[in-house]
Amino acid sequence: MASSLSISSICSMRNGAELSNFPLTQKGSLKSAPSILLPGRRRSSGFPLFTRATQEHIVSPLPSYRPYEQEREVSPRFSGASTADAGVQKMYVYEFNENDRNSPAYLPFSLRFDLAKGRPSGGIGDLVTFTNKVYDGSLQTRLGITAGMHIMIKHYPKEKGHRYEAIFSFYFGDYGHISVQGSYLTFKDSEFAITGGSGIFTGVYGVVKLHQIVNPNKHFYTFELEGIPPLPSALTRTPVPPSASVRASRGAMQAAPGSVAPNFTD
Amino acid sequence: MASSLSISSICSMRNGAELSNFPLTQKGSLKSAPSILLPGRRRSSGFPLFTRATQEHIVSPLPSYRPYEQEREVSPRFSGASTADAGVQKMYVYEFNENDRNSPAYLPFSLRFDLAKGRPSGGIGDLVTFTNKVYDGSLQTRLGITAGMHIMIKHYPKEKGHRYEAIFSFYFGDYGHISVQGSYLTFKDSEFAITGGSGIFTGVYGVVKLHQIVNPNKHFYTFELEGIPPLPSALTRTPVPPSASVRASRGAMQAAPGSVAPNFTD
Amino acid sequence: MASSLSISSICSMRNGAELSNFPLTQKGSLKSAPSILLPGRRRSSGFPLFTRATQEHIVSPLPSYRPYEQEREVSPRFSGASTADAGVQKMYVYEFNENDRNSPAYLPFSLRFDLAKGRPSGGIGDLVTFTNKVYDGSLQTRLGITAGMHIMIKHYPKEKGHRYEAIFSFYFGDYGHISVQGSYLTFKDSEFAITGGSGIFTGVYGVVKLHQIVNPNKHFYTFELEGIPPLPSALTRTPVPPSASVRASRGAMQAAPGSVAPNFTD
Numbered sequence: 117m118a119s120s121l122s123i124s125s126i127c128s129m130r131n132g133a134e135l136s137n138f139p140l141t142q143k144g145s146l147k148s149a150p151s152i153l154l155p156g157r158r159r160s161s162g163f164p165l166f167t168r169a170t171q172e173h174i175v176s177p178l179p180s181y182r183p184y185e186q187e188r189e190v191s192p193r194f195s196g197a198s199t200a201d202a203g204v205q206k207m208y209v210y211e212f213n214e215n216d217r218n219s220p221a222y223l224p225f226s227l228r229f230d231l232a233k234g235r236p237s238g239g240i241g242d243l244v245t246f247t248n249k250v251y252d253g254s255l256q257t258r259l260g261i262t263a264g265m266h267i268m269i270k271h272y273p274k275e276k277g278h279r280y281e282a283i284f285s286f287y288f289g290d291y292g293h294i295s296v297q298g299s300y301l302t303f304k305d306s307e308f309a310i311t312g313g314s315g316i317f318t319g320v321y322g323v324v325k326l327h328q329i330v331n332p333n334k335h336f337y338t339f340e341l342e343g344i345p346p347l348p349s350a351l352t353r354t355p356v357p358p359s360a361s362v363r364a365s366r367g368a369m370q371a372a373p374g375s376v377a378p379n380f381t382d
Numbered sequence: 383m384a385s386s387l388s389i390s391s392i393c394s395m396r397n398g399a400e401l402s403n404f405p406l407t408q409k410g411s412l413k414s415a416p417s418i419l420l421p422g423r424r425r426s427s428g429f430p431l432f433t434r435a436t437q438e439h440i441v442s443p444l445p446s447y448r449p450y451e452q453e454r455e456v457s458p459r460f461s462g463a464s465t466a467d468a469g470v471q472k473m474y475v476y477e478f479n480e481n482d483r484n485s486p487a488y489l490p491f492s493l494r495f496d497l498a499k500g501r502p503s504g505g506i507g508d509l510v511t512f513t514n515k516v517y518d519g520s521l522q523t524r525l526g527i528t529a530g531m532h533i534m535i536k537h538y539p540k541e542k543g544h545r546y547e548a549i550f551s552f553y554f555g556d557y558g559h560i561s562v563q564g565s566y567l568t569f570k571d572s573e574f575a576i577t578g579g580s581g582i583f584t585g586v587y588g589v590v591k592l593h594q595i596v597n598p599n600k601h602f603y604t605f606e607l608e609g610i611p612p613l614p615s616a617l618t619r620t621p622v623p624p625s626a627s628v629r630a631s632r633g634a635m636q637a638a639p640g641s642v643a644p645n646f647t648d
Numbered sequence: 649m650a651s652s653l654s655i656s657s658i659c660s661m662r663n664g665a666e667l668s669n670f671p672l673t674q675k676g677s678l679k680s681a682p683s684i685l686l687p688g689r690r691r692s693s694g695f696p697l698f699t700r701a702t703q704e705h706i707v708s709p710l711p712s713y714r715p716y717e718q719e720r721e722v723s724p725r726f727s728g729a730s731t732a733d734a735g736v737q738k739m740y741v742y743e744f745n746e747n748d749r750n751s752p753a754y755l756p757f758s759l760r761f762d763l764a765k766g767r768p769s770g771g772i773g774d775l776v777t778f779t780n781k782v783y784d785g786s787l788q789t790r791l792g793i794t795a796g797m798h799i800m801i802k803h804y805p806k807e808k809g810h811r812y813e814a815i816f817s818f819y820f821g822d823y824g825h826i827s828v829q830g831s832y833l834t835f836k837d838s839e840f841a842i843t844g845g846s847g848i849f850t851g852v853y854g855v856v857k858l859h860q861i862v863n864p865n866k867h868f869y870t871f872e873l874e875g876i877p878p879l880p881s882a883l884t885r886t887p888v889p890p891s892a893s894v895r896a897s898r899g900a901m902q903a904a905p906g907s908v909a910p911n912f913t914d
Contacts, residue, residue: 219506246506263535284547285547285563285565
């Protein structure tokens with residue numbers, strides 16, 4: 117019992133700790149961010165031009181298996197005029213920690229602590245699992261979430277930051293998801309490899325660049341997507357330029373009808 | 383010593399806990415599952431039509447390096463008539479937890495427990511590492527194993543389930559392996575992105591759909607593979623429709639000759 | 649407090665433990681390795697033929713967004729004459745644990761220990777995070793690091809070794825990075841799937857083979873890269889044949905000018 121408490125006393129730091137450089141902790145500045153004018157195109161028609169059916173499916177009972185004809189099946193995502201590979205396509209999204217998903221969970225297994233500051237100092241062995249909200253670049257639409265983990269690799273005293281190996285995914289509701297991996301650096305912008313995707317992102321490759329706006333609560337991502345058909349227009353709206361004051365539109369934050377991706381991930 | 387015991391008292395819950403929705407725990411229903419008739423094609427000729435050599439290799443001593451001629455080297459997997467990309471190919475496999483691999487290891491780092499039920503309640507910070515057995519869709523052949531981890535992302539009280547970020551691989555003996563990533567949902571079917579492969583799956587992309595048959599002990603997967611030559615016939619047998627009573631053939635469970643993939647992974 | 653100490657007493661084994669088969673522990677044999685003659689081409693001109701600009705970028709302020717013209721943008725990595733896919737290209741690198749990165753961190757969450765030997769015995773639930781140095785195959789150039797984790801899957805008593813699910817990346821400075829996943833076996837050579845890449849490796853697929861030279865401190869990797877333009881000559885130098893005595897050149901170990909990749913990762 118005593119030991120149980122003491123383990124908690126170490127590990128529960130993940131709730132209270134304010135790691136100076138840690139991504140997207142629970143103490144944000146969103147609450148005091150002023151309302152801002154959103155430039156660019158405004159949401160005009162809710163969720164246009166995306167009529168793809170949900171991917172929900174119940175496999176059993178299976179009506180019939182015809183494995184030898186399977187090559188002729190057409191994936192729904194490739195039906196219609198959007199079959200062609202569209203080259204390099206950019207897609208912009210925002211990732212915000214709005215302090216409502218109990219994220220991140222900082223697991224200080226390196227057992228290295230800055231006792232003067234009363235928090236983990238960050239060493240190899242630390243793990244961080246996280247999930248944040250994802251909005252489209254125009255900040256008019258709630259798309260979904262991020263989900264995954266960071267593996268602490270190295271502390272850079274001069275830069276006052278850390279290198280993590282990041283392995284996570286972006287979820288976009290019925291649009292599908294994109295998985296990525298690479299170095300997350302807390303002290304400058306990062307770039308991840310796209311390792312796979314589902315839904316409209318099936319077969320995707322390329323990279324995604326992370327720009328830190330307010331560390332650790334606001335990230336702006338620029339995807340360079342290859343190997344997939346043209347994106348739906350709902351995902352290619354003109355992005356709001358990143359700044360410390362950006363926040364999602366009221367409708368998107370409230371997940372109001374017309375301000376969310378179809379079956380947005382939450 | 384006392385502390386060592388007390389850590390065990392928390393963490394060893396992974397052995398005794400029966401998380402209601404957790405994937406493939408050690409308490410299964412296979413023992414009481416009745417023997418069933420297997421529809422479709424029966425195993426007729428052991429392991430036909432797959433003559434690919436093992437990939438075992440000893441790198442050193444290296445006879446000669448000719449890096450500038452390397453582009454002309456032909457990968458063994460692309461030799462012969464099966465060079466062409468075969469489009470979207472479906473492949474069905476079963477994943478069973480037969481309670482003999484000491485899996486999963488549930489690591490309750492969220493420190494959230496349902497004290498009334500005496501088990502972890504599941505919160506962000508929990509990690510789960512696992513490995514289960516993999517059979518082909520016809521249940522006549524033991525192919526290999528799964529191996530990887532689930533990262534707890536969110537609990538959904540209404541659905542009485544959880545979302546995990548799943549990062550794992552399927553191993554198929556000498557055929558090679560397929561790595562995947564995506565959301566594993568305990569309360570409905572899931573879909574993962576294929577992130578890479580080796581052996582005959584080198585260069586693969588696409589998705590795999592997970593259908594839960596008996597949560598958490600029996601999963602049925604439908605791969606939609608792209609970017610690779612035609613699959614060997616041993617991997618495209620007519621699958622047994624998923625049902626609560628499915629189990630592998632006696633020969634496959636016993637890894638008998640003729641009922642296993644070449645150098646099946648174990 | 650007492651409990652904190654006792655947790656340390658278990659977990660800090662990661663620093664002192666000498667797992668017989670564990671990859672790249674801190675007790676190496678490099679210190680006593682004799683200086684060797686390096687065959688093949690010697691470094692002649694520092695870092696020739698690679699003029700690609702750094703990928704550092706500051707996203708905001710954004711001068712202008714033209715998402716509808718983005719398809720015409722040309723990625724810097726595809727500029728010039730090296731646009732064409734070069735088929736299967738081999739690339740050789742060495743990974744050494746030189747005991748200077750505090751790696752690996754062995755997290756013995758399986759709670760299985762060999763009490764006679766005073767160290768973890770390795771069971772499912774154990775996690776290992778690691779980062780080592782990466783040199784080119786000729787051992788003349790420090791390229792960067794590896795970073796990631798191993799998930800313990802199974803112990804093989806007969807082979808006196810373990811299977812880990814390996815999820816990690818190779819970093820090559822401004823050249824970019826390659827992410828991989830697959831089984832790491834401590835008792836024989838392994839093969840991983842390439843899951844993605846950035847920089848000159850954007851869009852890469854294929855496999856990488858790991859040859860263990862001195863377990864666990866020296867690994868030799870053979871990449872079979874597909875889907876990317878021809879590699880720069882700095883990455884295709886004739887490799888030194890792997891042997892127990894290989895070590896990086898003095899310049900590469902000291903990260904001297906002319907012996908490092910542009911902005912080599914550290």
